[in-house]
Amino acid sequence: MREHELIVIGGGSAGLAAAIGAHKNGLKDILIIERADELGGILLQCIHNGFGLHAFGEELAGPTYAERWIYKLAETSIQVKLNTSVISITKDHIVSYSSKEEGYAKAKGKSIILAMGCRERPRGAIAIPGYRPAGVLTAGTAQEYVNIKGYSIGKKIFILGSGDIGLIMARRLTLEGAEVVGVAEIMPYSNGLPRNVKQCLDDYDIPLYLNHTVTFIDGHDRVSSITISKVDDNLMPISGTEKTFEVDTLLLSIGLIPENDLSEIAGIKLSPATKGAFVNNELETSVPGIFSCGNVLHVHDLVDYVSKEGESAGESAANFVLGKSNDKSESIDVECSSDFGYILPSKINILGDSPVEFMYRIKKPMRDVTIGIYSGDNLIRKTKKKTLLPSIMEKVLIEKAKLGESDIRIAIIKEESI
Amino acid sequence: MYDYIIIGAGINGCFLAHELSKYDLDVLVLEKGPDVASGATMANSAIIHPGHDPKPGTLKAKLNVRGNELYPSVCKEMDAAFRQTSAFVVATNQEELAVIHTLHEQSQTRNVPSEILDRAQAIYLEPNLSDNVIAALNLPSTGIITPWEVAFNLMEEAILNDVKLYLDTKVLSIIARPKTCYIDAKSGDSRYAYEVITGKGNFIGSNIINAAGVYADEIYSMLNPIDKFTITSRKGEYFILDKLPEPLVSRVIYPIPSSKGKGVLVVPTIHGNTLLGPSSEFIDDKNGDFTDTETLEYVRSQVKKTVKNIPFNKAIKTFAGLRPTGPTGDFIIEESFDFPGFINIGAIQSPGLASAPAICEYVMDTIIEKQVILKEKKTYIKRTKLPILYKMADSEKQKLWKENPSYGKIVCRCEHISEGEIIDSIRRPLGATTLDGVKKRVRPSMGRCQGSFCQPAIIEILASELNISVEEVKLYNEGSNVVIKGESN
Numbered sequence: 074m075r076e077h078e079l080i081v082i083g084g085g086s087a088g089l090a091a092a093i094g095a096h097k098n099g100l101k102d103i104l105i106i107e108r109a110d111e112l113g114g115i116l117l118q119c120i121h122n123g124f125g126l127h128a129f130g131e132e133l134a135g136p137t138y139a140e141r142w143i144y145k146l147a148e149t150s151i152q153v154k155l156n157t158s159v160i161s162i163t164k165d166h167i168v169s170y171s172s173k174e175e176g177y178a179k180a181k182g183k184s185i186i187l188a189m190g191c192r193e194r195p196r197g198a199i200a201i202p203g204y205r206p207a208g209v210l211t212a213g214t215a216q217e218y219v220n221i222k223g224y225s226i227g228k229k230i231f232i233l234g235s236g237d238i239g240l241i242m243a244r245r246l247t248l249e250g251a252e253v254v255g256v257a258e259i260m261p262y263s264n265g266l267p268r269n270v271k272q273c274l275d276d277y278d279i280p281l282y283l284n285h286t287v288t289f290i291d292g293h294d295r296v297s298s299i300t301i302s303k304v305d306d307n308l309m310p311i312s313g314t315e316k317t318f319e320v321d322t323l324l325l326s327i328g329l330i331p332e333n334d335l336s337e338i339a340g341i342k343l344s345p346a347t348k349g350a351f352v353n354n355e356l357e358t359s360v361p362g363i364f365s366c367g368n369v370l371h372v373h374d375l376v377d378y379v380s381k382e383g384e385s386a387g388e389s390a391a392n393f394v395l396g397k398s399n400d401k402s403e404s405i406d407v408e409c410s411s412d413f414g415y416i417l418p419s420k421i422n423i424l425g426d427s428p429v430e431f432m433y434r435i436k437k438p439m440r441d442v443t444i445g446i447y448s449g450d451n452l453i454r455k456t457k458k459k460t461l462l463p464s465i466m467e468k469v470l471i472e473k474a475k476l477g478e479s480d481i482r483i484a485i486i487k488e489e490s491i
Numbered sequence: 492m493y494d495y496i497i498i499g500a501g502i503n504g505c506f507l508a509h510e511l512s513k514y515d516l517d518v519l520v521l522e523k524g525p526d527v528a529s530g531a532t533m534a535n536s537a538i539i540h541p542g543h544d545p546k547p548g549t550l551k552a553k554l555n556v557r558g559n560e561l562y563p564s565v566c567k568e569m570d571a572a573f574r575q576t577s578a579f580v581v582a583t584n585q586e587e588l589a590v591i592h593t594l595h596e597q598s599q600t601r602n603v604p605s606e607i608l609d610r611a612q613a614i615y616l617e618p619n620l621s622d623n624v625i626a627a628l629n630l631p632s633t634g635i636i637t638p639w640e641v642a643f644n645l646m647e648e649a650i651l652n653d654v655k656l657y658l659d660t661k662v663l664s665i666i667a668r669p670k671t672c673y674i675d676a677k678s679g680d681s682r683y684a685y686e687v688i689t690g691k692g693n694f695i696g697s698n699i700i701n702a703a704g705v706y707a708d709e710i711y712s713m714l715n716p717i718d719k720f721t722i723t724s725r726k727g728e729y730f731i732l733d734k735l736p737e738p739l740v741s742r743v744i745y746p747i748p749s750s751k752g753k754g755v756l757v758v759p760t761i762h763g764n765t766l767l768g769p770s771s772e773f774i775d776d777k778n779g780d781f782t783d784t785e786t787l788e789y790v791r792s793q794v795k796k797t798v799k800n801i802p803f804n805k806a807i808k809t810f811a812g813l814r815p816t817g818p819t820g821d822f823i824i825e826e827s828f829d830f831p832g833f834i835n836i837g838a839i840q841s842p843g844l845a846s847a848p849a850i851c852e853y854v855m856d857t858i859i860e861k862q863v864i865l866k867e868k869k870t871y872i873k874r875t876k877l878p879i880l881y882k883m884a885d886s887e888k889q890k891l892w893k894e895n896p897s898y899g900k901i902v903c904r905c906e907h908i909s910e911g912e913i914i915d916s917i918r919r920p921l922g923a924t925t926l927d928g929v930k931k932r933v934r935p936s937m938g939r940c941q942g943s944f945c946q947p948a949i950i951e952i953l954a955s956e957l958n959i960s961v962e963e964v965k966l967y968n969e970g971s972n973v974v975i976k977g978e979s980n
Contacts, residue, residue, distance in 0.1 A: 108904065158901035169885070171909075176892035176899045177885045195941035197731065197808030204781045205810065207966035207973050211943040218947055224961060224974035288784060294970030310784060321975075334905070334939075337736060 077152075078102040078394045079387075080168050080182030082159050082335065085114020087367020088188035089142040090380040094387020095186070096149045099395055103151045104180065106170055108158045112146070113139030114190055115213070116376065118220045121241055123268075127377035138376060162339040164360050184362045184390040187336055187350070188383060191329040191368040193238075199327055201233070203290030206297070212238040212326040219249060227322025231299050232256040233287045235263040235270070237374070237464070239326020244273035246324075253277070254318050257285040257301045259308055262438050264328075266374060266464050286310065290323060299323050329372045339363060346415035347371040353404060353420040354429045355389040356382070364390050371417055371432070374466045378432075399425035405476070410484035412436055414463065421481065426473045433469075433483060435461040443486040446471065449479030455486065492673075493519045494863060496687055496696035498662055498710055499703040500524075501532040502642050502844055503836050506851035507700055509645040511859075512652035515866045519694055520646070520654060521687065523661040523706070525968050526928050527646045527921065528639035530704040531843070533931075534780065534812025535727070536758055536769060539634035540845040541578065543598040543605060544748050549821045550853075555842040556601050557849035559632055565848050566636060569644040570876050572761045578633035578743035579613060581797050583623040587747045591628040594748075604631050619739055621799045633743050637761045638844055639931050647921040648874040656921070657691060659969070664688045665699070665713045667830060673697045676864055682831050685714070698832040698862055700854070705777045705815040707823075707837035715829055722838060724777050724813040725752075727769025728786045731808040732801075733939045734763040744797050752841060755793035757801070762906075762937070767794045767801070769812065780811045807939050814840040824850060826858050834858055877915060877933070881907045902952075903945040905938025913949060917956040924957060926950065927967040950974070 078100045081088045084107030092103050111117065116124070119135030126132055129141060146153075157172040166185055171177045193211040201209075208227060210218075216238060218224045230251050232239045235258040243253045256274060261283050263270045274281050282301060288310045289300040303314035331349040333341070342351050342359040349370040350358040358365050366386035367379040392398045403423040409416040416433040431446070439461045446454040446469065453475050461467065495511055497504045500522035511518045524530065542556035566573035582588040591607060598605035606629050613627035614620055620627070650656055665687050672684040687694045703710045708722040732739070738759060746754035751771040758766040770786045770793075787809060794801060817823050817838025827833040836850060843850075859865070880888050880898060891911070892899040898911035916923045916932035923929040926936070929949055936942030936949070950973060954961045965971045 108901070156900065158904060158907075160901070160907060171888070171892075171899045171901055173896040173899045176896070177888045192940045193943050195807060195939075195943055197806055197941055198804075200730065200782070200787050200806055200809045202782045202784050202787065202809075207971035210946075210973075214943045214946060218974055222947060222951075222961075225976065226974055228975070289781075291781075293778060294968050295972065 074167070074179050074181055076181040076183065077104045078182070079104070079184045079186065079390050080180060081105045081186045081188055082162070082168070083107065083114065083188035083190060083369070084112040084153060085188065085190050085367065086116055086139065086142070086376050086379045087190070087369070087383040088114070088186070089139070089146060090383030091186045091188055091366055091387040091390070092151045093142065093145050093149065094384030095391045096151055096387070098388045098391035100391045101150055104182075105151060105153045106157050106159055106168070107153060107155050110156050112143050112153065112155070118213070118216045119241070120220045121245065124376050127375065128380050142380070159335060162335050162363070164340050166362060183394045184364065186386050186390055187358070187363065187365040187369050188367050189332045189335060189369040191372055192332045193325070194328040194330060196325060201287050201290060204292055206290065206292035206295050208292065208296035208322045209290060210322070210324060212236070212242045212324045215242055215324050216245070219245065225249065225251070227251060227320070229254060229320040230322040230324060231318050231320045232324045232326060234258060234326035234328070235265045235281060236326035236328060237265040237269050239324060240265040240269040240273040242324055242326070243279050244277060247277050247279070253279050254320060255280045255282055257282040257287060259284070259286040259304055262462070264464055267462065287323065288315065296321050296323055329368065331369045331372065333369060336365070336369070344415065344419065347417065351419045352417065353401070353422055354418045355392070355398070355422065356386040356418070357389060357393070362393055371415065374464060378466065378468070405478060405480050407431070407481040409433060409482070412485045413483060416483050421476060423478055428470050428472045429476060430468055430470045431483070433467050434465070435463055435467070438462050439485070445484055445486045447482045447484065448475070448477040451477070451479075453477070492684060493517045493694060493696040495519070495698045495700055496521065496685070496694055497700040497702060498687070499701070499707075500527040500642070500646060500656065501530050501702060501704050502528065502638060502847045503839060503850055504700070504702040505642040505645040505649070506847050507702065507854060508649040508654045510851050510855055512649040512654045513867060513871060515868055516863065518649070518654045519696065520656045521660045521662055521689060521694070522656065522658050525659050525925060525965070526931070527656070528642035528931070531812060531814055531839075532638050532642050534810055535638060535814070535841070535844055536756055536766060537635055537638050537760060538578075538743055538756070538758060538845065539573070539636060540753070540842040541598070541603045541630045541632040542601055542842070542845070543580070543594050543603050543628070543630055544753060545842065546820070547597065550824060551821055551842060551846065552601065554822065554846035554849040554853060556603060557852070558842070558846040559634070561848040561852070562634060562636065562845070566641065569641060569648070571636065571641045571644050573634055573636050574761060575632065575634045576742050576759060577629060577631040578745060579617060579620070579627035579629060580745040580747065581613070581620060581624045581627045582747065583621070583625060583796065588626050590747045591626060595628055598630070605629065617740055617742060617744065619798050619800050620744070621795065621797055624797065635743070635759065635761055643921060643932060644874065647919060648872070650920050651872040651874055652868065657689070660689045660691045662687055662689050662710060662713070665710070667714060668695065673832070675862075677861070685833065698834065700834045700836065702836045704839070705813050707815060707835060711827070711835055711837070714833060715827065718829060720823060720837060721818055722815045724774050724779065725816045725840065726772050726774050726779065726811055726813055728782045728790055728811045729766055729768030729809065730787070730790060730803070730806045731810070732765040732767065733805040733807045735765070735802065735805060738763070739765050739801060740798060746793070746797050755790055757794050757798045762934070773816070774813075777813065780813050782809050782811050807941055814843075816840050822846070822850070824853060832862060874920070877919070878912065880909055880912060902948050903935030903938065905940050906934045908933055908935040910952065913952050914956060917953060925965045925967050926953065926973065929953065946973070
């Protein structure tokens, strides 16, 4: 069994940056295992632009953004296995994988970085009632069919859920000549970035039905129509508010879930809030030497931040392998009040002096709010926000010295709910 | 002329086709759907009930107990999964406790193993039983299977032994040919033969087996509009939960049975998922296998009465199945009095799946043996096993990969299904021709992503293997194409 300094699982935006980050910080023997036939992950099917403003100061399409990182990779000694699926990871860092070339094999990593990305919630996750015809698919699958494979997935389309991929696909399919008749969102606000609502729906006169969900899918072979209903405050459909649309396709953009099947196999502790691993400020999971970054850790809004997190994970893995890690025996916990979906990291090592970047998401939209970060009872940072949206991942960087040795808590000081 | 024309390739049609294929007989199976096991066999609770609850004196009682006895060996012979999980019927109050005592006594008279457990004993074995459970009837002979796997394997072997199967072939009418048409080999009497008219040609059989599920009444009334029976569809809606780090239950959990049946159950599946359901409502539409908000909510509320800590947020799929319910509450298994040679196997609702091998045995022993001379075929071909990689040790997988590298390429990341297995499922004698066909045979898309990652790959494998365009690949039935022809400019 080959042993590497680092094995990175997944060659998408997080994995690429992680490998490069580790290389920059002194690792030489790095292996990326990627199941697809090229590097880049989901970026390859994101042919719209809007990537790279933070990372490169310019607006790139997904494949171009990926290419930039792949070029960086080409300048290193990082090895890549394509068309290779990881089947399991053990606590002691043994990675089982398979491919046409090697069959069923194993490799060991002195360290491992998890960068498997996320998956879309399917129809069954929210139990959409009705028949089960063809023509119901997740927005990401539609994106692969249309953008990578060049197929048409439908002529008249309704979209459930206003996640970013759904919004992007509304525009994309319109440009492809399909008619997108509407988007329904169960919440009173969009789950996508405001700029996507504007550029993908408003600019194309595609109606967004807030507080609505799909309550019936009709069709014995292909979708023939879908029915939406308004929902009450408990998100339950209100009878008598049904609207039926004759469409041949229903796209689902109803949420992303970090894909932690392998993490579970490795016995890594997962957070119910993020559905990703619990990590400390070095992005290390509950299993020493295994790190997590990108959408497998928590679903990001911008790929630039995924790359940045990947690089940090790479740096941490390098420090771990080279024996430069800080002692972890003393740490403080980080938690959030119930207004927040989550905050990361969940633990901070007391030792070490790098500043800590906190990332958090709010549960529902808020306006004119002041957020406080406390170390024990001491307010150590106060941030005023004009608006806070669940679709936007907020970040705040705090110097290590300020954090102190008490547990950290984030809470709303003052708010005015929208 | 066929010796037997079987109408319907559900579990009963498959068992009979397989049994008849052992003899020197010409057998034809006509199936309206695009695949074997496309009706009630596809959408049910997948339980081999022990036979504790059918009413005494019914065919159901007799054949359920016998079916449960036969399944372990049938599944072994057919290389289909069977797991004896046992089951609890749980009581939550004194009234229900009395019912489980009655069921216990009834089980004892049928030699169905059973014992009554108090709450502490029950909780020890099933920690997630709800807090109001006071006792449980343990039924250790209860098992679970993957129903369509049994059906596929039976039919595949039947095909290897010269049974003809026509899929997508709907029976339009049945005509009794003049009485002189057919001379009974045993009695020397002349009688009717039957002409079955379909959209794909007309077929003549000296004997017909009507195993048409919810449509069995319509099939029989084509021939006999006077002395007909009525089948009503009773819909059951279900949830499937993702695989859980710790199983929710390891046994089938039944509530107390009611007039509507065995109630809403919590069922472990062969592949580690959990099934919640079914509801039970009569509907008029035999195509009405849709789910609805109220009923799914009802299922949620019911299962909570017997089991706690159910992670409903781990649901990956909902579905509905239709059970064929007859007028008397019992199975209808008989040769028509007016039309000798025409056998009805109707109203096979629960415990129909559990009874299926016994139904076949019963039909053979009480009807078919009297109709034809059963001469065993000189050579009988056993089907070859399908390699299932996720069950194998690494060394076995590696051996397969050396023979065929495509066993090393994982296509379905959730269930770890290789390209080689998908190709196998298409190239088999009873090969898959649709996405659902592949999924049911070798399980890609059965997992937590429900095909959002692997469907685009499988659709291309199907197109290439079947030598059709990707646009022609169907999810399931005619018209269910997944990608459509774009109007390219």
